[in-house]
Amino acid sequence: MANYHPTDELLMAFSAGQLPNALGLMLACHIEHCPDCQRKMHQFNELGGNILDSLEPLALDEGAIGKLLERLDEPEPVVEKVEMLPGIPRPLQRFMPAHYDNLAWQGMSSSLKEFTLDIDDDRYTTKLFRIAAGKQLPEHTHKGNEFTLVMKGSFSDKTCNYHAGDFVLADTSTRHQPQAANDSDCICLAVMDAPLKLTGTFGRMLNPFMR
Ligand SMILES: [Zn+2]
Numbered sequence: 013m014a015n016y017h018p019t020d021e022l023l024m025a026f027s028a029g030q031l032p033n034a035l036g037l038m039l040a041c042h043i044e045h046c047p048d049c050q051r052k053m054h055q056f057n058e059l060g061g062n063i064l065d066s067l068e069p070l071a072l073d074e075g076a077i078g079k080l081l082e083r084l085d086e087p088e089p090v091v092e093k094v095e096m097l098p099g100i101p102r103p104l105q106r107f108m109p110a111h112y113d114n115l116a117w118q119g120m121s122s123s124l125k126e127f128t129l130d131i132d133d134d135r136y137t138t139k140l141f142r143i144a145a146g147k148q149l150p151e152h153t154h155k156g157n158e159f160t161l162v163m164k165g166s167f168s169d170k171t172c173n174y175h176a177g178d179f180v181l182a183d184t185s186t187r188h189q190p191q192a193a194n195d196s197d198c199i200c201l202a203v204m205d206a207p208l209k210l211t212g213t214f215g216r217m218l219n220p221f222m223r
Contacts, residue, residue, distance in 0.1 A: 014046045014177035023049060027056035034136040034203045038161050041101035041201065042179045099164070104201070107131055107138075112164065112199055115140070123147035136203045143167060143198045148191035156205040158182045165198035167191060 018026075018039055025031050026039045043049045097111050107129045109115065117125035125142040140163070143149060160180040167174055169188040174180055182188065192198035 014042065014048075014175075014179065016172075016174065016178040016180055017046065017049055018042060018179050019181075020052065023052050024056050027053055027060055032133050032135050034131050034133040034138045035159060037103055037107070037131060037138070038159055038179075038201060038203050040103035041163075042161055042177065044101050044103065045177050101163075112140075112142070117142060124149055136205050139202050139204070141200045141202055143190065143192040143200075145192055145197050146194040148189055151187065151189040153187045154182050154184055154204075156184070158202055158204040160203075161201045163199045163201055165196040166193045167198045167200070168193070 022031070022035075022039060026036055026043075029036075031039065043053055097105050097108055100108060100111070115127045117127050119125055123144045124147075125144075127140045127142075129138045129140065131138045143165075145165075158181070160174075160182065162174050162176050162178045162180070164176055166176070167190045169190050190198075
């Protein structure tokens, strides 16, 4: 079970359908395997429903009712059949062309590979990062927010250990140096609104290659 969760504000925004696509997808992936957040989502959804119920009903004109009835008659949209990728959260599956080992990972360094997911979002970029087992990334801070969901394996930074299902938010005040556990590569889903800014010596060398 996850030890680190999205904030209530994020869950509420998700419940209200107000999150950008990339972030909504990440929350859906976390919630799928988190009973705590499922419980909260249930409460927020009910709250939202009660607010809708308490609003004055809109006076619909005849034309609008006719259109609504027509829409109800329309056939259900065909749901795209998605081949199951075991161990990958269901909301993410349709965006994954293959399982982790068969993705066309791009090398950033020997310790860090990335794969960019094609998710329609104006503000955020969505990537999978793969940190090689036992490797530590150069120390870096963030120019903007970066939301991370651990998909597989685990990593640690100065104070915490993060495991599959954990949701982590790094912002401009976070300065860290994540290290993957020795037993396996760590794969994370990352949604970010600004490029990483590296701080160490190694970081300055790598920086020109970072987007
Ligand atoms: Zn949770």
